[in-house]
Amino acid sequence: MKRFLILWCAGLMFASCTDLDLEDQTIKLIELPGYVAFANTGGTITPIERTVAETSTAVQNLRIEVATGTLSDVTVTYSFSGNAAFGTDFTVTTPGGTATAAGGTIVIKRNQTPAGTTDFDFVNLGIHAVADGVDDGDKSLTITLESAANADGKTFAVGRGAPGSTIYLKSARVIFTDVD
Ligand SMILES: [Ca+2]
Ligand SMILES: [Ca+2]
Numbered sequence: 001m002k003r004f005l006i007l008w009c010a011g012l013m014f015a016s017c018t019d020l021d022l023e024d025q026t027i028k029l030i031e032l033p034g035y036v037a038f039a040n041t042g043g044t045i046t047p048i049e050r051t052v053a054e055t056s057t058a059v060q061n062l063r064i065e066v067a068t069g070t071l072s073d074v075t076v077t078y079s080f081s082g083n084a085a086f087g088t089d090f091t092v093t094t095p096g097g098t099a100t101a102a103g104g105t106i107v108i109k110r111n112q113t114p115a116g117t118t119d120f121d122f123v124n125l126g127i128h129a130v131a132d133g134v135d136d137g138d139k140s141l142t143i144t145l146e147s148a149a150n151a152d153g154k155t156f157a158v159g160r161g162a163p164g165s166t167i168y169l170k171s172a173r174v175i176f177t178d179v180d
Contacts, residue, residue, distance in 0.1 A: 079103035093126030
């Protein structure tokens with residue numbers, strides 16, 4: 001009987017020692033309220049604006065970031081507007097996402113943290129100018145962040161600012177100057 005009791009106690013200790021599931025111990029992992037926005041590196045202008053010759057081969061990388069970081073990948077939905085035509089005046093690189101003439105999606109992977117920071121996760125939306133050989137005038141493209149949610153179902157505000165006040169860094173504008 002004594003041996004049985006010792007074994008029973010040992011079993012109980014084993015069970016409690018291996019119960020390291022944080023949720024069961026009423027410790028909940030939650031994410032801080034966050035937002036997804038364009039990074040405004042080195043400037044104060046909002047919306048971000050870039051001007052590029054339509055013959056330029058330099059990729060315009062527009063950084064989209066989650067300033068608070070994220071516990072899972074964030075899918076960001078964006079739209080295009082303006083008179084620059086997708087495929088004719090520009091193309092885009094959207095890691096993990098899609099692109100059509102109306103816009104698409106791009107994915108901010110978890111743990112894409114720039115050097116010197118601790119919480120940021122980000123992705124670059126690459127804008128490529130297209131040389132068309134046609135006198136078509138300057139063209140304007142506005143990329144607007146529409147919504148964002150991570151793989152855990154958490155939604156993020158788009159743009160920076162309190163609801164009801166000015167929302168910053170929700171859109172970016174690229175001007176393609178005609179060279180023909
Ligand atoms: Ca053009
Ligand atoms: Ca042209």
